[in-house]
Structure formats: structure tokens, C-alpha cells
Amino acid sequence: MPKTVDHDERRSMILGAFVTLAVRDGLHAVSMRSVAAEAGISLRLVQYYFKTKAGLMQSGLAMLENVSNERWEKRVLSLPEASTAKETLRALFAEALPTDRQRREFHLLWTAYAVLGQTDPEIPNHMVVAGPSRLLQRVVSLFRQGKALGEFDIELDADSEAAVLLGLIHGLSTAVMIGLQSGDAAMELLTCHLDRLDVGKK
Amino acid sequence: MPKTVDHDERRSMILGAFVTLAVRDGLHAVSMRSVAAEAGISLRLVQYYFKTKAGLMQSGLAMLENVSNERWEKRVLSLPEASTAKETLRALFAEALPTDRQRREFHLLWTAYAVLGQTDPEIPNHMVVAGPSRLLQRVVSLFRQGKALGEFDIELDADSEAAVLLGLIHGLSTAVMIGLQSGDAAMELLTCHLDRLDVGKK
DNA sequence: GTTTTTATGATACGACTGTATCACAAAAAT
DNA sequence: ATTTTTGTGATACAGTCGTATCATAAAAAC
Structure with missing residues (x-):
């Protein structure tokens, strides 16, 4: 060689x-x-x-997911060791919302890939769903954990809350991206949303 | 001539x-x-x-907004005359979620334009924000109306709730689009979210 | 030292792009 | 009847695209 x-x-x-x-x-x-x-x-x-170009595009998406996973992993690990589920979720907000250049870039590119995946056979849909799907499961288990530890109302459905929270994160991110909301406002809204799920708030 | x-x-x-x-x-x-x-x-x-091509693209976006506005207008007008704010909002869910071909097409194209607006000078950002901005104001006033008529908790902030709801709609729509959630599940989640804002639920 | 494998450059091909130009038909205005 | 304006076709230009090919440098294997 x-x-x-x-x-x-x-x-x-x-x-x-x-x-x-x-x-x-x-x-x-x-x-x-x-x-x-x-x-x-x-x-x-x-x-x-x-x-080929398709190979380049696919590798680009794969790298995007990897980098994002690593960043989120790192952020969770740097949390105080016995953090609550709520604090872990707040770390997710901070990682996901496009409040600085790195995160804006990620949201922009991921959305572009999601759009591309709807029309371009070279970007199969399962490559786009894989990331969010893993994240969803992770958030579900965080809600289960939060319920078990008495952080969240025991009545709430972990799957539903996780789906809502992930949808809210993405939707607010897009709002921030196009300038409909400020990054701070979005963070505040997410925090309030989470606070409503506290025990005893029903 | x-x-x-x-x-x-x-x-x-x-x-x-x-x-x-x-x-x-x-x-x-x-x-x-x-x-x-x-x-x-x-x-x-x-x-x-x-x-020019830029003219065609801009006209495409303008038409997209017009058609969507007309459809939403029509749907609201076809509601029973004295409908509650909640029912009007549920009509918005049905109009926005990509549960059939027409609505999938709209969500796909609008998102594509939103992405394009981030990088292409030919699609100025204000053209992309204009639609959502109007919609946001409308939802805000629906929340105000709902509060005044005793549908919603008087304590809640109309601006915040409107921003959250719109974000949730867009985020869940994207989830439906990529196949992470079913259309029915998304509709159910939105309904539950709205039900949590009822009077006396705090 | 020759052979084989890995890595890199230069270049060519056909297809497609947005835009511009020239010509011309047809209807209204004069 | 002539002129002017509006609508339509055909075609050309310069550029970019993804891909393929040919040549070759350089290092490892034998």
C-alpha cells in the first residue's frame, strides 16, 4: 500500500x-x-x-447525526451526576434549540435532509427517521424515570409526553430559525411547558 | 392589445x-x-x-400562502356559527396536519421554502415569516377570546400559548411527514394538549 | 528490481441549467 | 390599411453538473 x-x-x-x-x-x-x-x-x-454524489450526501447526513449525538452525550455527561430528569431534558433543549451558529447549522441541515428525503430516492427516509426515533425513545425513558422518581405526575403518559416535547422542540426551533421567535423566548416556553408536568399541578 | x-x-x-x-x-x-x-x-x-426563475419561485410561495389561507378561512366559516375557540383551534389542527395529499404537499413545500429562505437571497426571509406571523396573531386572539368566554384558564398567557401551540403543530407535522408519528396520533396529542388548558385544570 | 496496490491529477463527455435574442402571428388602435 | 402592442415559437449561448477515463506517482510486496 x-x-x-x-x-x-x-x-x-x-x-x-x-x-x-x-x-x-x-x-x-x-x-x-x-x-x-x-x-x-x-x-x-x-x-x-x-x-458518487449520493455517497457524499449520505455520508453528510450520517456525520450530522453522529456529531449531534456526541454533543448531546457530552452535555448529559457533564451534568452533575445525580441530575433530575427535568434537568436532563433542559439540557436537551439547550442542545437542540438553534441559539448559536453550530446549532443553527445543525437544524438547518437536518431540516434540509428531511425535506430531501421526501423526494429524493438517494436519501432513503429511514436514514432521516433513525436519529429522531432514537431520540424519542430516549426522551420516553427520561419521562418514565421522572415519573418513577416523583418528578412528574404519575398519571401522565410517557410516550405521549415525549412525542409532544420532541414536536415542540422541533417546531419552536423552526420558529427561531425563521425569526418568528427569539431563542430566549423559545427556551422559556419549553421550560414552562415542562414545569406544567410537575407533580401536583393537576 | x-x-x-x-x-x-x-x-x-x-x-x-x-x-x-x-x-x-x-x-x-x-x-x-x-x-x-x-x-x-x-x-x-x-x-x-x-x-425569471426567481420570479417563478416567489410566485410559487405567494400562491402557497394564498391557497392555505383560503382553505383555513373556508374551514372556519363552515364551522357552526357560534363555535368555541377550542373548536376553531381544532379546525386549525385538521387543516395544518399533513394527513392527506393536499396537506402533505403544503407542509413539504412550505418547509422547503423555509429552508431555501435561509440560504437563497432570492427568497427573502420576510416572505417566509409573513404567513406564520399572521397565523400566530390569529391564534393569540383566539386564546384571548377563549379566556374571555371562560373556556381557558384566565391565568394563561395568550402569546405564550399561541407560540407553543403553533410550534407544536409544526413539529408534530414534521414528525408525521417523516413517519415518526401517525396522523391520528398527532391529532390526538394536539387535542390532549388543548384539553390541558381548560378552566379548572390547574 | 519488478510487480502490485493505493492515491492523485488532468481532462473529456453528454446532459442540463437560466437567460437572451430573433422572428412572427394576431388583435387592437389609429 | 397601417401601425402598435401583446403573445408565442425556435433557437443559441455560456456555464455547470455528475460521471468516466487515461495517465501516473509513490509506496508496499515479492
Whole structure:
């Protein structure tokens, strides 16, 4: 084997250029050539590492999910060790709402992929649903845990509350994205929503 | 003046072809030529009636908002005359959730425009926010009305509740769109959410 | 040292894009 | 009847796209 170049490192460098362009010009406007130029390499190399454009797009989505999962993981682990379910959920709000550049980029790209997945056979729907589906299960178990520990009303349905909360997060994120709501207002609304689920509030 | 052709009718016929293609192939994949072919006319005519592609895209968004407003208007007017605010809001759920082809198409296209508005200077953000902004005000006044008539708890903040409800509608719609939730489940969740705002539930 | 495998560059092909131009038909205005 | 305005077709231009091909450098394997 030749030149001994770190394949994975190269791939993620190219994906970095891909994300930069997708955020700046829109996911649909990314081309093999523009990625090559942004990464400072030749078109041939982008082809070499990702074969086709569909491969590049799919890898982009996969990386997006990975990065987001890692960020959320990290944030949860950096919480005080015996945190309540409510505090963990508030950390989720902070991670999900597009209140700074990184998070705006994620929400923008994920939504673009979700739209693309509806019409483009190259982005199969299961790749789009996989992330939210895992997250939903996680939130469900957080609600179960919160109920068991007496944080939340024992009557409430964990599946329903998780679905509502995730929907609310995404919807408010979009509202923030288009400038209908401020990031602070959205955070406040989510907090209030969660507070309504407290024990004894019925 | 010649041939006396109905300009507006022609424009909306072309926009019909535009929507058909945008839903089938994705908003980004629509081209002047494909619209011409779909409408059964020549490329020149699409140019003639919409001048540039940006003009076509902007008109598409404007038509989308108009059609949606008309449908919502019609649905509210067809309600029994002295309907409660809650019932009017439930009509909004039914209109907004992507439970059939028409409503799926609207949600898909609107989201595509919202994404496009983040990166494409040809789709200024204010065109995207205008619709949701009007809708928000409307929902706010429905909450005020509901409070005044004793449907809702007098303590709740109309602005906050409206923002939450709209966010929830959009978020659940996206969940339905990607297949994370069923349309029926989303409708049920929205109904339950509204029921929690009833008087005496605190 | 030759062979084989990995990595990279240059370039070409056909298809498609938005826009512009030239020509012309047909109806209204004069 | 001529002129002017409105509507329509055909076509050309320059650019970009994804993909494929040919050549080759360089390192490892033998």
C-alpha cells in the first residue's frame, strides 16, 4: 500500500468542506466540484473518497447525526451526576434549540435532509427517521424515570409526553430559525411547558 | 392589445405545474423547462409570464400562502356559527396536519421554502415569516377570546400559548411527514394538549 | 528490481441549467 | 390599411453538473 494517508481523517476533512458549503449555499447547491475547491483538493479525490454524489450526501447526513449525538452525550455527561430528569431534558433543549451558529447549522441541515428525503430516492427516509426515533425513545425513558422518581405526575403518559416535547422542540426551533421567535423566548416556553408536568399541578 | 388571453388564469395554470413538479421532484429540482413541459407550453411562455426563475419561485410561495389561507378561512366559516375557540383551534389542527395529499404537499413545500429562505437571497426571509406571523396573531386572539368566554384558564398567557401551540403543530407535522408519528396520533396529542388548558385544570 | 496496490491529477463527455435574442402571428388602435 | 402592442415559437449561448477515463506517482510486496 502506498502513501499511507489516513483515510478516515481525509473523509472527515472533505465532509467538513461539504457542511461549510451546505450551510452557506444550501444543501441542494453543493456540488462535487465546489466541495473539492472548498477542501482545496481535486475533483477526482472527492470522487475517490465518496464514489458518487449520493455517497457524499449520505455520508453528510450520517456525520450530522453522529456529531449531534456526541454533543448531546457530552452535555448529559457533564451534568452533575445525580441530575433530575427535568434537568436532563433542559439540557436537551439547550442542545437542540438553534441559539448559536453550530446549532443553527445543525437544524438547518437536518431540516434540509428531511425535506430531501421526501423526494429524493438517494436519501432513503429511514436514514432521516433513525436519529429522531432514537431520540424519542430516549426522551420516553427520561419521562418514565421522572415519573418513577416523583418528578412528574404519575398519571401522565410517557410516550405521549415525549412525542409532544420532541414536536415542540422541533417546531419552536423552526420558529427561531425563521425569526418568528427569539431563542430566549423559545427556551422559556419549553421550560414552562415542562414545569406544567410537575407533580401536583393537576 | 391582442389575443385577449386571461393572464391570471395562465399564470395560475403554470403555477399548478410548478407545484406538481416541486412536490414530485423537490423544490430545488424544478426548472423553467420542466415547468414548461409539465404545463404543455413552451419555455418562452414560462419566461414571459414569470420573467425569471426567481420570479417563478416567489410566485410559487405567494400562491402557497394564498391557497392555505383560503382553505383555513373556508374551514372556519363552515364551522357552526357560534363555535368555541377550542373548536376553531381544532379546525386549525385538521387543516395544518399533513394527513392527506393536499396537506402533505403544503407542509413539504412550505418547509422547503423555509429552508431555501435561509440560504437563497432570492427568497427573502420576510416572505417566509409573513404567513406564520399572521397565523400566530390569529391564534393569540383566539386564546384571548377563549379566556374571555371562560373556556381557558384566565391565568394563561395568550402569546405564550399561541407560540407553543403553533410550534407544536409544526413539529408534530414534521414528525408525521417523516413517519415518526401517525396522523391520528398527532391529532390526538394536539387535542390532549388543548384539553390541558381548560378552566379548572390547574 | 519488478510487480502490485493505493492515491492523485488532468481532462473529456453528454446532459442540463437560466437567460437572451430573433422572428412572427394576431388583435387592437389609429 | 397601417401601425402598435401583446403573445408565442425556435433557437443559441455560456456555464455547470455528475460521471468516466487515461495517465501516473509513490509506496508496499515479492
